[in-house]
Amino acid sequence: MSFYLYILLIIFPLLVLLVLLRRENGRSGMKIPPGSCGWPVIGESIKFVLSGPQRFISERRRKYSNDVFQTSLFGQRMAVFCGAQGNKFVFTKLLTSWWPVSVRKVLVFPEFADASVKEVSAVMHGFVREILKPEALKQYIPVMDAMARDHVESEWDGNEVVKVLPLTKKYTFDLAFNTFMSVVDDEHLARLFKQFTLMTTGLFSVPIDLPGMAFNKGIKGGEVVRGELLKIISKRRKEMMESKEGSQLSTDFLARLLLVQDENGKYMSEKEISNNIIGLLVAGYETTSTAVTFALKYLAELPHIYDEGELLTWEDIQKMRYTWNVVCESLRLTPPAHGGFREAVNDVSFAGFTIPKGWKASWTVHSTHKDPECFPDPEKFDPSRFEGKGPAPYTFVPFGGGPRMCPGKEYARLEILVFIYNIVTRYKLEKSNPREKMIFHFAPVPNEGLPLRIIPHTI
Structure with a gap:
């Protein structure tokens, strides 16, 4: 090979790359958000995971733009919107729902992994909002209360110290499978829990x-969980078809989901039902367990907050306003989820920049929850922030906002309040290790699982 040909082979690909980048950056004079896309293919995903979303976001806002910056996460060019106005913009209908392919590879069947979120959850959004409305959830309060009592009696009573995070994960997992699919067999749940944990751990790991x-383990765990769900769904469908009193079986979410039809009167396949219900299970488990854990952490650290809590009957649960304010302040300071993702279906403009069609977009809790302009003295735990009208619109967004606000918000609220009620009416809480560190990756995690000393109330 001649020296000149060798040089040409090296330079030509670089020239092509430069032309493509210039075309991308200068298409029709387009001013795209500033930022860095990191390494080829990998992008900045590793930095995002290792530094944690809060640090990742704040560093790039300072370096590039306080309103919107570009990065590359999960193999995709992405615009990250910041601040209340950024949140508001992402919550509009200008952007469509999107999840990383890596997430879909873990959660859904392979043949659906490349489908859009809209295709995977074709008839689910309206259905979920309907069955998770506050009035529809009232019937589940006794079930939640009974399961919380059983959990506390079997896992908390008789112990001086408990590790909160693993216990809340097990509780929220059991409750989700009971509520959504009426799975109550302890051995079955234990087998599922192991695989489910692998699956959720792999969701936002380095792909x-x-x-x-972790990603490989997540894919394998997802395969096992989906296989088990198919067995449950198939069995339930058969039971409903054979039963002459099918209405008696239609008490949980799965039974109702089996009856859902699209606009053409077609029922969903068992794989489609699995794809959809697994999202409910993940939402009812991962973020809720983290939210409960950190709410109890702050109650243990702040006795004056603990002493203000209500001791109410369940007929009066809607009046547990102070307790919910405490939970909201915990969600503000230590949000269990980073935010969410969208996709630009057309070129869109924001803050003087253009986000090209096909780019992915992200909104994040970390650009407002600790912003002193949104929440004065942001590191102070102060539930009174949520009294009256509460925070300004689009500043407190643990459940998203706008027409795509998380439909499971009310389910999470009831689940958290019921669990906290059953803890604080039995015990006074103290941190076993006041110096325990918090690990911040995609979600915050107490390094030791949050060991708490539990002191039973004297009668």
Whole structure:
């Protein structure tokens, strides 16, 4: 090979890349958000995971733009919107729902992994909002209360110290499977819990599918969970078809989901039902367990907050306003989820920049929850922020906002209030290790699982 040909082979690909980048950055004079896309293919995903979303977001806002910056996460060019106005913009209908392919590879069947979120959840959004409305959830309060009592009696009573995070994960997992699918067998739940944990751990890990990596374990765990769900769904469908009194079986979410039809009168396939219900299970488990854990952490750290809590009957649960304000302040300071993702279906403009069609978009709790302009003295735990009208619109967004606000918000609220009620009416809480560190990756995690000393109330 001649020296000149060798040089040409090196330079030509670089020239092509430069032309493509220039075309992308200068298409029709387009001013795209500033930022960095990191390494080829990997982008900045590793930095995002290792530094944690809060630090990742704040560093890039300072360096590039306080309103919107570009990065590359999960193999996609992405605009990250910041501040209340950024949140408001993303919550509009100008952007459509989107999830990383890596997430879909873990959660859904392979043949659906490349489908859009809209295709995967075709008839679900309206259905979920309907069955998770406050009035529809009233019937589940006794079930939640009974399961919380059983959990506390079996896992908390008789112990001087408990590790809160693993216990809340197990409780919210059991409750989700009971509420959504009426799965109550302890051995069955224990087998599912192990695989479900692998699956959720792999959701937002570095997407490298190699043996031993969290992502690989997540994919394998997802395969097992989906297989178990198919068995449950198939059995339930058969029971409903054979039953002459099908209405008696239609008490949980799965039974109602089996009856849902699209605009053409077609029922969903068992795989489609699995794809949809697994999202409910994840939402009812991962973020809720984290929210409960950190609410109890702050109650243990702040006795004056603990002493203000109500001791109410369940007929009066809607009046547990102070307790919910405490939970909201915990969600503000330590949000269990980073935010969400969208996709630009057309070129859109924001804050003087243009986000090209096909780019992905992200909104994040970390650009407002600790912003002193949104929440004065932001590091102070102060439930009174949520009294009256509460925070300004689009500043407190643990459940998203706008027409796509999380439909499970009310379910989470009831689940959290019921659990906290059953804890604080039995025990006074103290942190076993006041110096325990918090690990911040995609979600916050107490390094030791939050060991708390529980002191039973004297009668």
